[in-house]
Amino acid sequence: xxxxxxxxxxxxxKHGIAVPSGEVADNVDDAIAxxxxxxxxxxxxxxxxxxxxxxxxxxxxxxxxxxxxxxASDIIGMDITGPHGEGPFRVDSVWIEGGSDIAExxxxxxxxxxxxxxxxxxxxxxxxxxxxAVASANPADLTKVHIDPTKPFDAAAARSIVESxxxxxxxxxxxxxxxxxxxxxxREEDATLIEVNPLIVTADRNVVALDAKVTIDGNSLFRHxxxxxxxxxxxxxQEQMAKEKGLTYVKLDGNxxxxxxxxxxxxxxxDVVAQAGGAPANFLDAGGGSKAEAIVNALEVIxxxxxxxxxxxxxxxxxxxxxxxAKGIVTASGQIDLDLPLVVRLDGTNFEEGLAILAExxxxxxxxEKTMLDAARRVVELAGGAS
Amino acid sequence: xxxIIDEKTKLAVSGLTGREGxxxxxxxxxYGTDLVAGxxxxxxxxxxxxxxxxxxIKEAVDEAGANTSMIFVxxxxxAPAINEAIDSGVETVIAITEGIPVLDMLATYWKxxxxxxxxxxxxxxxxxxxxxANVGIIPDSFFDPGPIGVVSKSGTLTYxxxxxxKQAGTGNSxxxxxxxxxxxxxxxxxxxxxxxxxxxxxxxxxxGEIGGDAEERAAEFIAAEITKPVVxxxxxxxxxxxxxxxxxxxxxxxxxxxxxxxxxxxxxxxxRVGESPTETAAIAVETLRG
Numbered sequence: 199x200x201x202x203x204x205x206x207x208x209x210x211x212k213h214g215i216a217v218p219s220g221e222v223a224d225n226v227d228d229a230i231a232x233x234x235x236x237x238x239x240x241x242x243x244x245x246x247x248x249x250x251x252x253x254x255x256x257x258x259x260x261x262x263x264x265x266x267x268x269x270a271s272d273i274i275g276m277d278i279t280g281p282h283g284e285g286p287f288r289v290d291s292v293w294i295e296g297g298s299d300i301a302e303x304x305x306x307x308x309x310x311x312x313x314x315x316x317x318x319x320x321x322x323x324x325x326x327x328x329x330x331a332v333a334s335a336n337p338a339d340l341t342k343v344h345i346d347p348t349k350p351f352d353a354a355a356a357r358s359i360v361e362s363x364x365x366x367x368x369x370x371x372x373x374x375x376x377x378x379x380x381x382x383x384x385r386e387e388d389a390t391l392i393e394v395n396p397l398i399v400t401a402d403r404n405v406v407a408l409d410a411k412v413t414i415d416g417n418s419l420f421r422h423x424x425x426x427x428x429x430x431x432x433x434x435x436q437e438q439m440a441k442e443k444g445l446t447y448v449k450l451d452g453n454x455x456x457x458x459x460x461x462x463x464x465x466x467x468x469d470v471v472a473q474a475g476g477a478p479a480n481f482l483d484a485g486g487g488s489k490a491e492a493i494v495n496a497l498e499v500i501x502x503x504x505x506x507x508x509x510x511x512x513x514x515x516x517x518x519x520x521x522x523x524a525k526g527i528v529t530a531s532g533q534i535d536l537d538l539p540l541v542v543r544l545d546g547t548n549f550e551e552g553l554a555i556l557a558e559x560x561x562x563x564x565x566x567e568k569t570m571l572d573a574a575r576r577v578v579e580l581a582g583g584a585s
Numbered sequence: 586x587x588x589i590i591d592e593k594t595k596l597a598v599s600g601l602t603g604r605e606g607x608x609x610x611x612x613x614x615x616y617g618t619d620l621v622a623g624x625x626x627x628x629x630x631x632x633x634x635x636x637x638x639x640x641x642i643k644e645a646v647d648e649a650g651a652n653t654s655m656i657f658v659x660x661x662x663x664a665p666a667i668n669e670a671i672d673s674g675v676e677t678v679i680a681i682t683e684g685i686p687v688l689d690m691l692a693t694y695w696k697x698x699x700x701x702x703x704x705x706x707x708x709x710x711x712x713x714x715x716x717x718a719n720v721g722i723i724p725d726s727f728f729d730p731g732p733i734g735v736v737s738k739s740g741t742l743t744y745x746x747x748x749x750x751k752q753a754g755t756g757n758s759x760x761x762x763x764x765x766x767x768x769x770x771x772x773x774x775x776x777x778x779x780x781x782x783x784x785x786x787x788x789x790x791x792x793g794e795i796g797g798d799a800e801e802r803a804a805e806f807i808a809a810e811i812t813k814p815v816v817x818x819x820x821x822x823x824x825x826x827x828x829x830x831x832x833x834x835x836x837x838x839x840x841x842x843x844x845x846x847x848x849x850x851x852x853x854x855x856x857r858v859g860e861s862p863t864e865t866a867a868i869a870v871e872t873l874r875g
Binding site (some may be wrong): 284310312313315316317347348384385388390415417418420421450458459460461462463465466468469470471472473478481514515516517518545546547569570571 | 660661684685686687688691692694695710722723724726727737738739740741742743744745748765767768792794795796797798799802818820821822823824825844860861862863
């Protein structure tokens with residue numbers, strides 16, 4: 199789960215890391231009122247879960263109330279596309295904070311290195327710009343040190359990292375303290391990525407986190423009530439609906455609705471549909487041991503996306519029993535209007551029983567295929583051109 | 586032969602008294618796995634259809650001779666249960682549980698490493714050595730004994746490929762689900778090493794998916810250390826950046842960890858990569874039969 203900048207800053211503040219004070223607003227009037235309270239100049243920053251906001255025009259400094267009004271109305275509601283083509287992401291809110299008097303811009307992060315199975319601390323004196331560009335142009339400018347999982351990581355341990363990154367001498371103690379606290383945020387809040395770019399030194403030589411990019415491990419939310427509340431705010435209506443029904447659903451752009459059991463098989467199903475010339479509308483993992491009820495829920499979620507013109511069920515029963523899936527399809531056809539073509543491929547545990555149940559129900563829009571590839575071709579044909 | 590589990594496996598199941606744990610533990614037993622104990626704190630002295638239950642894994646080791654532990658307890662209690670298993674004296678711990686916090690697994694990973702205990706998972710379907718033993722939730726009816734070793738991040742995708750291999754008239758030495766989480770006890774490389782040393786494995790099928798760099802690392806390792814043919818499949822070509830696809834590990838940020846990058850890394854080292862599970866199984870069979 200990714201946090202918005204202001205949510206990340208609130209987490210930093212909780213752990214004693216200096217951040218500019220500010221307010222969040224989701225409309226222009228509130229943004230202006232916040233700017234008036236904070237004073238000028240103030241920064242008006244789009245709250246979206248993607249980097250490259252500045253380049254996209256999502257971060258502005260307002261010198262007076264007129265500029266605050268102008269920038270807030272420009273930014274709220276704008277669409278921002280990420281540097282790698284992610285999104286677009288609609289800006290629903292802005293964070294307004296007091297302008298900072300910047301003397302130096304650094305970079306600091308703590309991330310989970312899956313390959314090395316350790317937390318990795320990265321620090322650079324070249325902050326405020328695209329850190330991937332810094333790292334590839336001049337790798338020596340980015341200091342990378344793995345954190346020993348068996349030893350405490352305190353300000354003393356952090357000190358050698360900020361030193362070798364070449365930060366200003368008089369900022370070393372504070373920067374080391376911030377880095378140690380970022381590692382504390384990682385450990386205590388179950389963050390798998392924390393990035394501060396820029397970490398600034400102000401004119402009066404204070405070290406302040408001017409940005410915050412934080413990813414929290416979704417598996418840990420049971421022990422973080424405050425963060426779990428943030429996780430409950432999902433924007434997309436289909437994703438919200440799926441969440442309430444306990445399904446793993448990710449919305450995509452195409453017109454072929456997809457349900458499979460197991461994350462790997464579901465990803466593979468998206469791939470073969472794309473190879474067959476189709477455009478998947480979603481990822482939906484019905485999970486192991488899916489029962490009839492889950493199938494009804496899944497069909498409701500998929501169908502609520504108006505782009506969908508045909509649906510593919512790709513089931514390979516392991517724990518999941520194909521007869522349960524078939525019963526779910528029949529039950530669903532009685533409860534919701536199945537006016538879209540539904541291609542079903544059942545294989546694995548109890549597939550013969552499942553096929554018999556479907557044959558007996560003789561549903562009008564149902565098409566059976568024996569293999570995953572044939573099912574993918576069929577659903578693409580029935581869905582018509584990618585919308 | 587086979588890897589990780591076989592006729593000599595003596596299994597203790599943590600969570601055997603629970604609904605899922607008893608269903609799969611007893612299924613494993615019915616397959617022929619030597620299920621020697623269940624473990625549930627506070628339920629020591631009971632039994633589950635004749636299998637004795639102990640309060641601790643240590644007791645299951647000392648009193649019932651368990652050498653392999655399967656963890657089937659809910660996520661928030663799972664990391665402590667794995668840690669207990671590591672300290673108990675078993676050789677292998679297979680963690681099925683999904684949803685364990687990743688930083689808990691980070692500590693547990695190093696604990697297992699230090700103790701010299703083999704950890705498989707978490708969030709995995711377990712290990713099956715056809716005809717010998719099954720520890721986990723892999724549906725054994727889709728797999729016959731044979732010369733192909735399978736190692737996979739995904740459960741259902743493995744069943745799909747395994748079934749196609751069976752229909753083509755071949756089978757498996759072992760099937761190992763390493764799990765789809767960001768931190769797992771054993772990576773592709775750990776399992777590739779075991780298959781390389783296993784005389785009954787003639788070919789290895791490796792099933793990966795987006796996220797992390799385990800496939801890229803495996804590609805380097807295969808080129809340097811593996812003499813047996815390896816055929817791979819990667820899922821997640823159509824996954825958009827920044828979206829998490831079910832498995833906690835299956836998330837890509839920016840350009841690294843994409844399915845295409847993994848396919849390219851493997852192909853650059855001479856590993857053939859199938860376009861679909863069906864094609865992957867077909868390449869494996871074709872390679873095997875020369």
